[in-house]
Amino acid sequence: MNHQLPAWLLNFKMNDTESDTPLYSQLLETMKQAIQSGSLKAGDPLPSESQLCKWLQVSRTTIRLAMDQLSEQGLIVRRRGRGSTVASPKLHRTLDHLYNFTEDMLVLQAVPESIVLESIIFSAGLTIGNMLNLPYDEQVLRLSRIRKANGEPILLEHTYLPMTKFPSLETVDFTSQSLYRLLRDEYHVQMGHATETYECVSLSKETAKLLQTAAGSPAFHVKRIAFTKSCIPFEYTESFARGDRCIFQAKLTSNQDSVDFKGAVRYHIE
Numbered sequence: 447m448n449h450q451l452p453a454w455l456l457n458f459k460m461n462d463t464e465s466d467t468p469l470y471s472q473l474l475e476t477m478k479q480a481i482q483s484g485s486l487k488a489g490d491p492l493p494s495e496s497q498l499c500k501w502l503q504v505s506r507t508t509i510r511l512a513m514d515q516l517s518e519q520g521l522i523v524r525r526r527g528r529g530s531t532v533a534s535p536k537l538h539r540t541l542d543h544l545y546n547f548t549e550d551m552l553v554l555q556a557v558p559e560s561i562v563l564e565s566i567i568f569s570a571g572l573t574i575g576n577m578l579n580l581p582y583d584e585q586v587l588r589l590s591r592i593r594k595a596n597g598e599p600i601l602l603e604h605t606y607l608p609m610t611k612f613p614s615l616e617t618v619d620f621t622s623q624s625l626y627r628l629l630r631d632e633y634h635v636q637m638g639h640a641t642e643t644y645e646c647v648s649l650s651k652e653t654a655k656l657l658q659t660a661a662g663s664p665a666f667h668v669k670r671i672a673f674t675k676s677c678i679p680f681e682y683t684e685s686f687a688r689g690d691r692c693i694f695q696a697k698l699t700s701n702q703d704s705v706d707f708k709g710a711v712r713y714h715i716e
Contacts, residue, residue, distance in 0.1 A: 451501050452493070454480035458502065469504055470511035477512065481521050481532055488534040492522060520690060534598055537692050544640050544672065547593055547601070548624040559594040562620050563656075567609060574606050577671055577682040585609040587616055589625070592656055599657045600692065603685040611680060629680070638675035644668055644694065653686055664689035 458476040551558035593601040672681040
C-alpha cells in the first residue's frame with residue numbers, strides 16, 4: 447500500500463481478502479460509505495483506475511467493476527479523458543403532498559434558483575383550456591422556467607395560469623419570487639390538491655441543452671393540474687425532470703377495499 451492512500455480508503459485496507467464477498471463489492475461499499483458520510487463530497491475528483499490499482503494492489507478489472515456500479519447508481523460521474531468525480535446527490539420526490547420547489551429546497555439547505563425563459567400572455571386554446579376548464583379564448587400566462595438546485599439544472603417547467611384569476615401576474619419577476627408563495631399570500635389561493643401523470647421520455651436536443659445534459663437522455667415528463675380546496679383548477683404545469691438527477695417515490699396507503707395513491711411531491715436529498 448502506498449503512503450499516499452486517502453483516508454477514506456483505509457476501511458478497504460482492513461477488509462478481509464479471504465471473504466466470500468468479491469473484492470470489487472468490498473471496494474464498492476467502501477466508496478459508497480465515503481460518499482454517503484461526506485468524506486467524499488460532490489465534485490471531488492476520484493483517483494484514476496491505475497492509481498487505485500497501485501494503491502490497493504488489485505486488478506484493473508476489480509476497480510472497473512466497482513466504478514461501473516458507482517456510475518450506474520448515480521454516485522459518480524465518469525467522463526472520457528477527464529476522469530471521474532463524485533456526483534451531486536439525486537433529488538428524491540416523495541409523492542405524498544402538494545409541493546413547492548423553492549420552499550422544499552430551502553428546507554433541504556439547498557440553494558434554489560429559477561431562470562425565467564419567458565412570461566407571456568396568450569389565448570388558452572383547446573388543450574390548455576380543457577386542462578384549466580376555461581374557454582379557448584381565455585387569456586392565460588405561460589411561465590417557462592429552468593429550476594436549479596445548487597446551481598445545477600434539474601427541471602424545465604412550463605406553467606399556465608388564468609389571467610382572470612391572477613391579474614398583473616405577468617409583471618412579477620419570478621427569478622426571485624416563489625410562485626406558490628405569491629399565489630397563497632397575494633392572491634389568497636387556498637390550495638387543495640393536484641393530479642400528476644408521469645411518462646418516461648428521451649430529451650429533445652433543445653430541452654437537453656437547456657438542462658445541460660445530452661440529447662436523448664432519459665427524463666420524466668410530468669403533467670400536473672393543481673386545484674383549490676373548492677376543486678377549481680388554478681394551474682397547469684408540464685415539466686421535464688432529468689432522469690439522472692431525480693428519483694420519484696410513491697407513497698401508497700391501503701384499507702380493506704382499495705389502495706389509494708396520494709399525489710403531489712416533496713423533496714429530500716439522498
